[in-house]
Amino acid sequence: MRSRAFTSWTRFVEAAVLAVAVCLSVGATDANSRFNDLGHRLMCTCGCAQLLGECDHAGCPGREPENGELAAAIAAGKSDQAILDMFAAKYGATVLAAPTTHGFDLVAWIAPFAVFAAALLGTILLVRRWSGVSVGRAKAIAAGAELAALDPADRERRERIRNETGMDGGF
């Protein structure tokens, strides 16, 4: 029963991940929206540190040639990836507005989610552990109260030890 439930959950998660991946990877297809989309995935090369699709410099030495090359590549029927590769080959990797998804660049994408997942997991485990400690401590306090009530000498001795070993000073 557990194995069937586990399989169902696995399938559900796989389907969800696949759906999200497909959704996020699907791009626009018509030339205008492709031009706009790719213009926002490339940087202007004039050094203004703006996206090609948002560069607003009149007479910018980088924008017009890049836009021309981009329009020509779209008209030639090249795929998005081929166009991005073409720009990277010509202008260097810095022309791409985001790291690629292969090689060391992949680390840029994975690290944030890995850190988030690890932190989330750590927090959940910590809270669960603390919850257990709280319950345990409550029981211990209750037990301690009973002991102290039965033996006042023991309570006094414990208090003295606490006072003698307590630290209170600065530097």
Added chain:
Amino acid sequence: MAAFGSLALVIALALAIYNLLAGTVALRLIATGQPTRISPERLADTARRAGIAGFIAVTGAAFALLWAVFTNDFSLTYILEHSNRALNPAYKFAALWSGQEGSLLLWAWLLGAYGFVLRLRHKTDVKLYAYAGAILAGVQTFFLLLICFPASPFALFRGDIPADGNGLNPLLQYPEMVIHPPMLYLGYVGFTVPFAFALGALMMRYPGEKWIKITRTWTLVTWLFLTCGIFLGMHWAYAVLGWGGYWGWDPVENASFMPWLTGTAFLHSVMMQERKGMMKSWNVWLIFSTFLLTLLGTLLTRAGLVSSVHAFAQSSIGTWFVVFMGIVLAVCIFTYIYQRGHLKTEHHLESLVSRESSFLFNNLVLLTACFVILWGTLFPILSEYVVGNKVTVGAPWYNRVAVPIGLFLVFLTGVGPLLPWRATSFKSIKRNFILPVVALWVTVIVCLAVGVRPWVDAQFNTGNFYALVAFSVSAAVLTAIISEFLRGAAVISRQTGRNLISSTWLLTRRNTRRYGGYLVHIGVVIVVIGLAGSAFNRNVESELAVGDHLNIGPYQLVCTGFTQDSNALFNSEYAMLNVSKNGKHQFQMLPERRVYLSDGQPETRVSIHSTPEWDLYVVYEGANPDTGHPIIKAILNPLVGWIWAGLVVMVLGTFIALVPSLTPATAALKVPAARAIPTEPALKGGD
């Protein structure tokens, strides 16, 4: 005046060093109880007075620099490079922070001002304030060393002194630039104060949580300044840079956002320490990190480690910052290890679903967001170091990685306040969450009905999807917060006979911190709604001869002329556009482009018409060299006004949170005697 300014800086440095050394020795003597010829208390008081005198000396130096700007004293290299005779007097003030040396002097002056207030209020807790004062003096010593040696604003120009200066960077000649940098610096510098208190309290093993109560106002005010600084910067980028947006994930923008995130996390988690004695180590490290991030931000912008459109001033002082950050980190780590026994938690979480755990998750998300931004900012350097290839980490990366985290944070903004302290029951969850969940799904349905759909022409649109999630989660959060207000107000209304508005006001005054905080959350949600509007931006670009028009949304822009103008500072070109909506003339827009004479740098003056629904944003891109006709870009930016409105609500909420709550005795006096009410436990509740 140069000699006076330099002398004032040297005196300030000497006083800061004395404050640091005498303060440290005095506190050490007090801690160890060693007998000495001079009373350690008197020594500590001389250190405090040196700190006060140091502020006066730095003020003198800042005055000397301003005097030099206003008298056009171009014998100073700094004035020569950042001002000129024709500069508008208001912008002459901006010259103080337009260059590196001036902005470091501003930093030192603001730190001196914060220290001045702190040292005047020392009677609140003499010993704790002495520790904090000595730590502030240490930080001040670093900045004064910088402006006395490698980055002096009073360095003299060598050679024949030119008749006029180079002028202020044109991008800075905008009204907001007179207030945006000081606001940002007030935020940056201000975090030194809670840092000093946290470190001081840890060093002296300060008993209890009183130091947090003392620093609460400092932290909130600092956070408010940083918030305003960031938003003013966004508005400046929107109105001046002319690319149609307000946030470009530029390293300098990121540098201001990171300490804001950790500072926000601190403001939340510190409540756990106040109420439950929990998360003590966490809070100490949050404030340590916030201070270190303010230094890192300055390092990033000043040392030229990363390329940025905002890096107005770069130099070689990066090494100084790296060394200082190393020293600060070492002191923090050493103090923490030595005194960590003092930070033992007094309670533990009792349930995964509780107010406490929501604070924990809120901190987790805020810190993850901070890590994401730090990672994105530094990845180009890391990539170059590891594979020898510098890559660009721009807006597309942040939009994919940071936006989902931001939306999750908004979700937590609504969930957290609905959860009770310690533990919660299913019944309580059902009662508190039913309305927000209904609001969420109603908004989803309404959005889908009006066309906010993740699928456009059978293609998945990420922007639309994020917008849909943002609108629906925002509706749920707003419903949750408003229902919290109304629930409390209804109780007061029943018991006092007041109307609902009056009851809401009394409720807020009884617990300003809690309800001021809720108002800040409402402001954040309004900002998020405004940000989500960017998914529906539209733009059109066209060359317009006289009589030509372009259409965007419901507007038609008709070119009625274009002309040129000039004055002593700049030459300008602008177009005159009559805007009509549904065939009726509405208003005129005058987008402009200036070319400054001092350095030939062009600058855009965008024409913006704002409504709650959208901004019509028109840019004069330049004239076609062949025809001479202006090239106009029109952008329709939906809901941008909500971002600025959200800031106003956030500021209002913070002000309310800063006002002390009515004490029960005072509150009772305000209620008619015949209707005096018993204390309402729900209203005394948490923060």
